[in-house]
Amino acid sequence: MRLKALLGILLTILVVASLAFKPATAQQSEKVKVIVMIDRDSFDEKAVKGLGGQIKIRYKLIPAVVIEIPENAIEKLKSVRGVKKVELDKVAYAYPGNGVGRPPWYTPTQPPQVIPWGIDRINAPDVWSITTGASNGVIEVAVLDTGVDWDHPDLAANIAWEVSTIGGVVSTDPADWYDGNGHGTHVIGTIAALNNDIGVVGVAPKVEIYAIKVLDDRGSGTYSDIMLGIEQALLGPDGVLDADGDGIIVGDPDDDAAEVISMSLGGPVDDTALHDMIITAYNYGVVIVAASGNEAADQPSYPAIYPEVIAVGATNSTDGIAWFSNLQPEVSAPGVDILSTYPNDDYETLSGTSMATPHVSGVIALIQAAYYNKYGTVLPVGTFDDMTTNTIRGILHVTADDLGDPGWDIYYGYGIVRADLAVQAALG
Incomplete structure (x- = not known):
């Protein structure tokens, strides 16, 4: 009986522990990069940090920044003061x-x-x-x-x-x-x-x-x-x-x-x-x-x-x-x-x-x-x-x-x- 009781307690602890970890995993969101057009005078950087975001690039010649942010926070980012437009970063x-190249140890004769x-x-x-x-x-x-x-x-x-x-x-x-x-x-x-x-x-x-x-x-x-x-x-x-x-x-x-x-x-x-x-x-x-x-x-x-x-x-x-x-x-x-x-x-x-x-x-x-x-x-x-x-x-x-x-x-x-x-x- 004692053994059964002990096993029951351990099983309960494991179930509770597993449940305790699941919500944290569910709340995690993959981070993505977005290009954000901003009003430099009013842009609220603290609000970006509050959303879990981080500024990765500050452009000097146009009013824009690149922010790495949880994907599920993008909609909230659009409402941050000073944010004019948010677009996902894209790939070119x-x-x-059709070249094949040669191995790095190859030394060509000119x-x-x-x-x-x-x-x-x-x-x-x-x-x-x-x-x-x-x-x-x-x-x-x-x-x-x-x-x-x-x-x-x-x-x-x-x-x-x-x-x-x-x-x-x-x-x-x-x-x-x-x-x-x-x-x-x-x-x-x-x-x-x-x-x-x-x-x-x-x-x-x-x-x-x-x-x-x-x-x-x-x-x-x-x-x-x-x-x-x-x-x-x-x-x-x-x-x-x-x-x-x-x-x-x-x-x-x-x-x-x-x-x-x-x-x-x-x-x-x-x-x-x-x-x-x-x-x-x-x-x-x-x-x-x-x-x-x-x-x-x-x-x-x-x-x-x-x-x-x-x-x-x-x-x-x-x-x-x-x-x-x-x-x-x-x-x-x-x-x-x-x-x-x-x-x-x-x-x-x-x-x-x-x-x-x-x-x-x-x-x-x-x-x-x-x-x-x-x-x-x-x-x-x-x-x-x-x-x-x-x-x-x-x-x-x-x-x-x-x-x-x-x-x-x-x-x-x-x-x-x-x-x-x-x-x-x-x-x-």
Whole structure:
């Protein structure tokens, strides 16, 4: 009897204990990241903490923060004083090619230089007697991607700054921004591989590059990290938006903001805060270029679809539209079987609108460098409808090879970009 009584007591204790733990488990909620547009003057941070939230990123250039918060507290967060809009953080991806890479212990022998077919197709070599993208450090292209192999012998001289924003943390530690994927190094090579006797050559072989890692080594990244990458492109290595206080950051030798932002990435979903950050960059005069996407969809992905962004479609070596290229780009460029630089001092052939995008970014760098070297300033960005030579977008439109229906069409946009005609138009 005593044994039975003792067993009964133990069983009761176990049942009570298990019941005691169940409510705590049930009350737990998975934490998620949200991008929150705020009124900085009235935003109640204490209320956020009271909901179990933590601010992970504070943007400097737009009134927004990123908050990690229990999922079941999001509705309450929307009611916190100073909160204007709450959106779940989203994921964007590099548009992958078909490269296979090589093992890390492989040490390639540098091959003799070739001019990739895409560089030749847009007639970039015809411009190099006029401009190579060099501008005494004024014109920089920020590549938001998977990082860079910074000491690649065909790139190293043009890499001016490396930084990572992965996880909402701004870091210049090489362990954080090194390209463990290959996508970013490939994109950068198409823009700025050196004109030497090895490997390949880029569209603008002497332009300075900001390698900003916003995508991890799997090729994916959050919208919030991309926003932080755009902000870093504007602030530059010194972290100051407008060092001389003249209200001009693009084409200003006293500031180190990027003149071009190149994004060979995209996602399927709109986001107010991401768009606001892009509008901020656009309003400062930064030319923003993005891949239209590889889904064979009837419109570009985000952020390429935003009106402030130049969406780029991909073509093949016979000027046909690549089967995967999303429709309704603004312009097109070579994006199939593109040879470029790759990590571990190597080279790789990839395809995608990711590969088309840097051709356009490189052409813009050539235009701005040539214009700055002649006039001491840069051209304004312009709009989708521009058809004059007074803006970057207008120049791209009127000088492109118009291969579809006359004017803009859903397949080629305004056509395949031409570096030679674009630079000539910019210089009058």
